[in-house]
Amino acid sequence: MKLEGEYTFNGPREEVWKIMRDPDVLVTALPGTKSMKQVSENEYDGEVNIRIGPISGSFNGKLTVSNEIPPESITLTIEGKGKVGFLKGAGDVELIDRGDGTTLMRYNGEVQVGGKVASVGQRLFDTVSKSMIKQGLDKLNETLQDRGVR
Amino acid sequence: MTKQFIGKRIKRNEDPRLLTGQALFVDDVEIPGMLHAAFLRCDYAHARILSIDVSAARERPGVVAVFTAEDMGKDWEPGPPLVSPPPTLQGVTFHSRRQAPLVKDKVRHAGETVAVVIAESRYIAEDAVEDISVEYDPLPVIVDLGKALEPDSPLVHDDLDSNLAAHLYQQKGNYEAAKAQADVVIKKRFYLDRGAAVAMENRGIVAHWDEKSKQLIIWDTTQAPIAIRNGTAVRLGLSENQVRVIAPYIGGGFGPKMMMFYPEEILIPWVSMKLCRPVKWIEDRRENFYATTSEREQLHDVEMALTKEGRIMGLKDDFLHDTGAFDPYGLTLPLNTQCHLMGGYDIENFSSNCTAIFTNKPIVTPVRGAGRQQGIYVIERMVDFAAKELAIDPLEIRKKNFIPPDAFPYNNVIVDQAFAPLILDSGNYLPVYEKAVEMIGYEQFVKEEQPRLRAEGKHVGIAITPFIETTGVGPYEGARVQIETSGKVYVSSGYSTQGQGHFTSFAQIVSEQLGVAVSDVRIVTGDTAEFHWGTGTFASRGAVVVGNAVHAAASAVRQKVLKLASKVLATPEDALELEDGKVRIADIPHTSISLGELAALANPLRGAVEPGTEPGLEATDYFGPQYGATAFGTHAMIIEVDTETMMIEIKRYIAVEDCGRVLNPLIVDGQIHGGVSMGIGNAYYEKLHFDENGQILNASLADYLIVTAYEMPPRIEIGHGETLSPLSKLGTKGVGEAGAIPVPALFAQALENALLDYDLEILETPLSPNRLFELLYKS
Numbered sequence: 001m002k003l004e005g006e007y008t009f010n011g012p013r014e015e016v017w018k019i020m021r022d023p024d025v026l027v028t029a030l031p032g033t034k035s036m037k038q039v040s041e042n043e044y045d046g047e048v049n050i051r052i053g054p055i056s057g058s059f060n061g062k063l064t065v066s067n068e069i070p071p072e073s074i075t076l077t078i079e080g081k082g083k084v085g086f087l088k089g090a091g092d093v094e095l096i097d098r099g100d101g102t103t104l105m106r107y108n109g110e111v112q113v114g115g116k117v118a119s120v121g122q123r124l125f126d127t128v129s130k131s132m133i134k135q136g137l138d139k140l141n142e143t144l145q146d147r148g149v150r
Numbered sequence: 151m152t153k154q155f156i157g158k159r160i161k162r163n164e165d166p167r168l169l170t171g172q173a174l175f176v177d178d179v180e181i182p183g184m185l186h187a188a189f190l191r192c193d194y195a196h197a198r199i200l201s202i203d204v205s206a207a208r209e210r211p212g213v214v215a216v217f218t219a220e221d222m223g224k225d226w227e228p229g230p231p232l233v234s235p236p237p238t239l240q241g242v243t244f245h246s247r248r249q250a251p252l253v254k255d256k257v258r259h260a261g262e263t264v265a266v267v268i269a270e271s272r273y274i275a276e277d278a279v280e281d282i283s284v285e286y287d288p289l290p291v292i293v294d295l296g297k298a299l300e301p302d303s304p305l306v307h308d309d310l311d312s313n314l315a316a317h318l319y320q321q322k323g324n325y326e327a328a329k330a331q332a333d334v335v336i337k338k339r340f341y342l343d344r345g346a347a348v349a350m351e352n353r354g355i356v357a358h359w360d361e362k363s364k365q366l367i368i369w370d371t372t373q374a375p376i377a378i379r380n381g382t383a384v385r386l387g388l389s390e391n392q393v394r395v396i397a398p399y400i401g402g403g404f405g406p407k408m409m410m411f412y413p414e415e416i417l418i419p420w421v422s423m424k425l426c427r428p429v430k431w432i433e434d435r436r437e438n439f440y441a442t443t444s445e446r447e448q449l450h451d452v453e454m455a456l457t458k459e460g461r462i463m464g465l466k467d468d469f470l471h472d473t474g475a476f477d478p479y480g481l482t483l484p485l486n487t488q489c490h491l492m493g494g495y496d497i498e499n500f501s502s503n504c505t506a507i508f509t510n511k512p513i514v515t516p517v518r519g520a521g522r523q524q525g526i527y528v529i530e531r532m533v534d535f536a537a538k539e540l541a542i543d544p545l546e547i548r549k550k551n552f553i554p555p556d557a558f559p560y561n562n563v564i565v566d567q568a569f570a571p572l573i574l575d576s577g578n579y580l581p582v583y584e585k586a587v588e589m590i591g592y593e594q595f596v597k598e599e600q601p602r603l604r605a606e607g608k609h610v611g612i613a614i615t616p617f618i619e620t621t622g623v624g625p626y627e628g629a630r631v632q633i634e635t636s637g638k639v640y641v642s643s644g645y646s647t648q649g650q651g652h653f654t655s656f657a658q659i660v661s662e663q664l665g666v667a668v669s670d671v672r673i674v675t676g677d678t679a680e681f682h683w684g685t686g687t688f689a690s691r692g693a694v695v696v697g698n699a700v701h702a703a704a705s706a707v708r709q710k711v712l713k714l715a716s717k718v719l720a721t722p723e724d725a726l727e728l729e730d731g732k733v734r735i736a737d738i739p740h741t742s743i744s745l746g747e748l749a750a751l752a753n754p755l756r757g758a759v760e761p762g763t764e765p766g767l768e769a770t771d772y773f774g775p776q777y778g779a780t781a782f783g784t785h786a787m788i789i790e791v792d793t794e795t796m797m798i799e800i801k802r803y804i805a806v807e808d809c810g811r812v813l814n815p816l817i818v819d820g821q822i823h824g825g826v827s828m829g830i831g832n833a834y835y836e837k838l839h840f841d842e843n844g845q846i847l848n849a850s851l852a853d854y855l856i857v858t859a860y861e862m863p864p865r866i867e868i869g870h871g872e873t874l875s876p877l878s879k880l881g882t883k884g885v886g887e888a889g890a891i892p893v894p895a896l897f898a899q900a901l902e903n904a905l906l907d908y909d910l911e912i913l914e915t916p917l918s919p920n921r922l923f924e925l926l927y928k929s
């Protein structure tokens with residue numbers, strides 16, 4: 001399934017970049033994230049709880065960062081599995097300085113799911129993932145404001 | 151003369167029990183001390199198993215045992231092949247690959263069984279399944295039939311060079327020579343996708359090994375109890391007579407329950423013996439989508455050679471057939487497809503390569519129609535395109551090409567799924583076709599109604615599709631008929647019943663021979679303790695193969711009755727008649743003896759049974775045809791398409807069927823209703839959506855759209871032909887699958903006709919409102 005969209009942060013690109021690369025911030029921002037731990041320079045292990053309609057369960061997985069061009073773009077690869085299925089995906093994230101103190105994020109990726117999440121949760125997956133992404137980005141934006149960045 | 155029962159519209163013997171909830175289904179079986187099983191199934195469609203850790207599951211309170219492939223030790227082996235490849239065909243390639251009860255090394259389709267948990271309740275077992283942790287190495291997945299033979303495709307079976315499961319070639323005459331003579335050659339490519347059988351009752355098994363009596367009883371939703379008994383005995387090292395398989399009432403079979411052995415069918419009895427406890431497993435709906443077989447994905451490249459007058463000179467079809475990850479059912483489906491590619495037409499030259507392909511998808515075995523839909527779809531589509539190309543009326547081109555009635559038995563030269571020659575035993579296609587044309591009012595519709603409705607902006611279309619169906623194949627079935635001292639008749643057979651009305655149709659055959667009420671005949675099927683021999687419920691063969699066995703056994707009992715009654719009543723046999731449960735003297739009706747009294751006399755407590763005779767009024771007989779009886783019919787339909795929503799409304803639906811002698815028109819009508827409903831699903835609603843990872847994206851009844859009353863036409867108008875099969879005394883042919891067979895071809899024709907202004911060319915099935923929308927936008 002394709003995931004793509006845009007989001008505007010109320011802050012400069014460098015700050016958005018910093019916050020995005022901070023695992024302590026990410027663990028609070030991504031909905032359902034129970035833990036996230038940096039295991040090497042570009043790898044994070046984590047546990048995320050996901051609820052899609054009648055299906056809920058936790059996924060253990062790995063997030064890998066590559067093609068990093070601070071503060072412009074980054075590629076994220078995730079791979080996870082749990083009792084209710086598995087998921088893997090990759091996406092490119094781009095940050096564009098709007099020149100007015102705001103930053104436009106563009107993301108474009110593809111995620112594949114299997115198991116119960118796919119066979120029973122399929123028709124809700126699109127909506128749920130979009131809303132999870134929005135919640136996460138809103139939270140990041142809030143953190144950005146809380147840090148007094150403007 | 152005895153009263154007639156055959157051909158009468160008699161209400162079903164089984165319905166009071168079914169309708170009041172008094173019929174035994176597998177899940178109704180409760181045994182003290184019974185344990186419950188749940189399976190760990192792999193989510194990946196293709197993955198190597200690196201490690202399995204079941205320790206946490208074993209520790210969960212209430213869990214009795216957990217088994218993996220390793221735990222099975224020397225008892226682990228793949229299931230037996232169900233059908234061997236055709237020995238009579240030269241140059242056949244066939245790689246037999248069968249599923250193991252639990253995966254040891256590599257998972258080949260999502261839903262394969264990796265471990266089984268046995269617990270005090272299903273709840274505990276399901277929770278314990280989640281305690282198991284498996285480390286997988288996911289492998290690239292091959293889903294796409296058209297790409298599976300490419301050199302860089304992932305291999306489903308590593309020991310093979312490619313994903314080719316089987317290849318065979320069949321021909322009749324010389325297609326290339328016919329093509330060289332032809333005025334026109336039409337070429338098309340068709341893609342037919344998968345649907346599920348969706349029986350209301352999923353699969354279920356209860357196994358009870360009794361350590362003291364050394365008896366194993368298995369309740370199983372199988373269509374083949376005798377074969378399951380025999381195979382289980384071999385697998386578990388038991389005598390066949392230590393195993394009793396009961397296939398009780400079953401909520402729909404449709405073919406997938408003929409598949410054997412499913413992993414669970416081997417495991418549950420094996421576990422029961424290991425633990426010396428009864429064990430139950432009932433499949434849930436999601437398991438059913440992955441673990442129960444499904445059907446119909448094929449890719450056809452077809453050529454038809456014709457004269458300019460529309461006479462078909464030859465047909466060539468090279469097709470790929472998706473067999474899923476294993477091929478336990480041999481070549482049954484692609485052979486059925488090949489045998490229906492010529493439909494009911496007199497085609498002298500035929501050439502067909504069939505290639506079966508392994509993919510990382512669930513196993514493919516017959517589903518109601520069993521490869522026949524695909525053949526009929528291809529030929530009927532091709533005839534439609536030929537009519538269009540040659541500007542010939544679609545009715546005329548069919549009439550011109552039907553096999554004429556005096557050409558039967560018609561030898562089609564190629565071999566069928568039973569490796570017997572494809573001989574169409576009997577047929578008279580034109581009257582049945584014309585009856586459908588007349589019933590739907592074709593002339594009036596196309597000349598008056600359709601132009602009027604089109605002028606109003608309505609998209610209405612008409613379609614008329616003939617078909618044939620090979621039914622009633624061997625090898626054999628048997629029956630035992632016994633008159634009890636109560637005067638009631640007991641009949642047993644090794645067949646099994648999933649809702650076909652066997653307890654009534656077979657009873658009618660007995661009633662006609664013995665002059666007893668249909669309700670006084672008790673039929674028992676699906677219990678190996680009651681009858682030891684048989685094959686199984688498949689290929690629309692009940693009315694033909696069991697029907698004629700019942701007829702033969704009942705006739706033999708009738709002879710015994712007459713012989714004994716002649717002695718008792720001191721009257722010659724030909725002066726006697728059987729009526730109302732009595733034998734009476736035809737011209738002195740008040741002088742009679744009841745069948746019950748005769749049964750008692752036939753089993754005396756004193757005196758001697760004479761040498762050369764047997765006690766009781768009982769006989770066993772068998773019927774095994776050399777080849778099948780070919781039924782046929784024509785369906786017709788008028789539909790209206792809403793071009794905003796692409797939803798369709800079936801305005802009228804006509805089914806004219808010729809299944810030889812009709813035993814009970816009420817039951818035949820019911821079979822046609824069920825078949826048509828399944829066919830409508832196959833044509834316009836039901837499709838298993840696989841993603842590129844071999845995941846089914848609609849594995850629930852919320853997302854997989856089965857046909858409901860809303861999608862059905864308000865009425866199915868049924869007509870009957872009655873061309874008797876010369877192959878049996880009863881002259882019966884099968885009708886269980888017929889209703890589903892022509893429907894996808896019929897839909898394609900109707901949609902093209904309704905959407906004439908869009909110049910639509912339909913080359914695929916199943917369609918759906920979504921898919922039709924895409925096709926219309928493309929054109």
